[in-house]
Amino acid sequence: MAPSSLVVWGVLAACVAAGKAQWTPGTATFYGGNDGSGTMGGACGYGNLYNSGYGINNAALSSVLFNDGASCGQCYSIMCDPSRPGGQWCKPGYSITVTATNDGGWCNPPRPHFDMSQPAWEHIGVYQGGIIPVQYQRVKCSRTGGVRFVINGCNYFELVNIQNLAGSGSVGAAWIKGTNTGWIQMSRNWGANWQSNAALVGQGLSFAITSTGGQYIQFLDVAPAWWQFGQTFTTCQNFDY
Incomplete structure (x- = not known):
């Protein structure tokens, strides 16, 4: 292999490794009912999540992620991890982006954990599983309208x-x-x-x-x-x- 090819390959490998490093293991459950109505309100103070711009794809974060409210409004891409115990309840190939709207500090402290709205959770997991292993990363938020x-x-x-x-x-x-x-x-x-x-x-x-x-x-x-x-x-x- 030519030296230039080795350089290109090395750069590509580094990019792939960096991309993988962005994903962090955690776990996820769901709450709020199959229409997500029980997730309205929450410890961020947003009230009706439709009126405040967040909708149904939301989650309560465990204490290590919620950070005393500093994470309110942040967005996370989450996908189920079929390679870990409990992975049989995954829907492989699917991911969902959720907004942090509540404090789920009672859920699995001090581990990174997402207590997601049921409709969002069921996008990546099978209902009977209850709790699933996930990989997550923080991502850019897309919103409609202004602050x-x-x-x-x-x-x-x-x-x-x-x-x-x-x-x-x-x-x-x-x-x-x-x-x-x-x-x-x-x-x-x-x-x-x-x-x-x-x-x-x-x-x-x-x-x-x-x-x-x-x-x-x-x-x-x-x-x-x-x-x-x-x-x-x-x-x-x-x-x-």
Whole structure:
């Protein structure tokens, strides 16, 4: 074999090895009923998962993956692994992409585990199996429309649920700005809820987000001065990474 061929072969082998290294072993179960209705809500605070942009292909993550809510909104490609014990319940050749929407920390700690919606799980596993061995990797999220902001709280602070992120899918840092203020850094309260201790009632609101992928976007004039707690505001901007 010519030296140039050896180089090409070595590069190809390295690429194949790198591709395999992206997959990590874990396990998966299902919950929420055959229509997935029981998966609505959850520890990320997204509420109705259709309204917040996530739909039925969702999962609760074990503690090691959920990371105290930092993983909310992230996407994972999952396929059943027929080579491991329990693999007889696999549907070989199928994979499914799910969004992290809930905390399944009670499931198999400290192992990486996905408690998936039943419709998503049955895409890769046979119902009678109950629990299956899987391979998973984090993947880029694809979303319809822009980032959404659900504003809750009270007169003395804002609690904002940030939803429907594409790209890396999750929030790394967030800021809020009133009509009469500069940018105020927010802190994660729980799940995908970010908190500001400023009293911004009666001011128009803008937001800025750095995704966990490192992309920074400003969402200007998201909410008018007459916004009220409990309202959702949708933008036309979203993340690439």
